Amino acid sequence: DAGVIQSPRHEVTEMGQEVTLRCKPISGHNSLFWYRQTMMRGLELLIYFNNNVPIDDSGMPEDRFSAKMPNASFSTLKIQPSEPRDSAVYFCASSLRPLTNRGDHYGYTFGSGTRLTVV
Amino acid sequence: QKEVEQNSGPLSVPEGAIASLNCTYSDRGSQSFFWYRQYSGKSPELIMSIYSNGDKEDGRFTAQLNKASQYVSLLIRDSQPSDSATYLCAVRVTGFQKLVFGTGTRLLVSP
Numbered sequence: 001d002a003g004v005i006q007s008p009r010h011e012v013t014e015m016g017q018e019v020t021l022r023c024k025p026i027s028g029h030n031s032l033f034w035y036r037q038t039m040m041r042g043l044e045l046l047i048y049f050n051n052n053v054p055i056d057d058s059g060m061p062e063d064r065f066s067a068k069m070p071n072a073s074f075s076t077l078k079i080q081p082s083e084p085r086d087s088a089v090y091f092c093a094s095s096l097r098p099l100t101n102r103g104d105h106y107g108y109t110f111g112s113g114t115r116l117t118v119v
Numbered sequence: 120q121k122e123v124e125q126n127s128g129p130l131s132v133p134e135g136a137i138a139s140l141n142c143t144y145s146d147r148g149s150q151s152f153f154w155y156r157q158y159s160g161k162s163p164e165l166i167m168s169i170y171s172n173g174d175k176e177d178g179r180f181t182a183q184l185n186k187a188s189q190y191v192s193l194l195i196r197d198s199q200p201s202d203s204a205t206y207l208c209a210v211r212v213t214g215f216q217k218l219v220f221g222t223g224t225r226l227l228v229s230p
Contacts, residue, residue: 031216033217041222042221042223045219050216056215056217107155108165110163110164
């Protein structure tokens with residue numbers, strides 16, 4: 001199993017440019033999550049999908065951020081226009097959706113992350 | 120109040136000692152709890168999950184859950200320098216699938 005695959009690993013861009021981050025979840029996983037990690041705020045959930053449908057995007061900072069999942073094997077997170085405060089490590093994670101809400105032990109598998117620097 | 124709270128550390132222990140990492144959470148209805156390890160510059164890696172009160176052991180790791188006190192802990196026995204990392208506590212929010220993470224505790228194991 002190749003795991004969760006993210007690209008690019010590193011991205012340096014100028015303020016105002018469009019940035020697109022990509023993610024391929026583990027085959028068979030039906031839930032996908034985008035997180036952002038900074039020293040100050042830790043890991044923050046931006047958005048997650050179940051069966052390619054966005055379920056909760058309350059963590060998306062503002063309209064400059066958008067995410068899509070056109071099929072079960074691919075998702076993108078786009079920032080347009082980018083700003084220096086968007087500099088962070090962006091992680092994609094996937095998991096199996098739990099059968100019930102009573103509790104389960106399905107954790108996430110994280111990708112290697114994309115380190116974004118906006119100058 | 121943050122949803123998941125951890126002491127940022129660093130927690131320093133000598134090699135061979137027991138490291139105890141603690142986490143508290145605010146959502147009383149939370150039912151699933153996870154510990155992740157993150158090495159510097161790497162992605163979080165799942166090491167333990169627990170969803171029943173009591174202890175769960177896996178090798179040198181023991182997760183402890185006390186829902187009445189809203190407290191989760193991770194014990195690492197016979198700590199090794201390779202255990203030096205940041206340990207993230209995560210809680211599955213009631214009724215949702217998303218995990219809420221604490222900011223992590225940095226563990227340093229000295230030879």
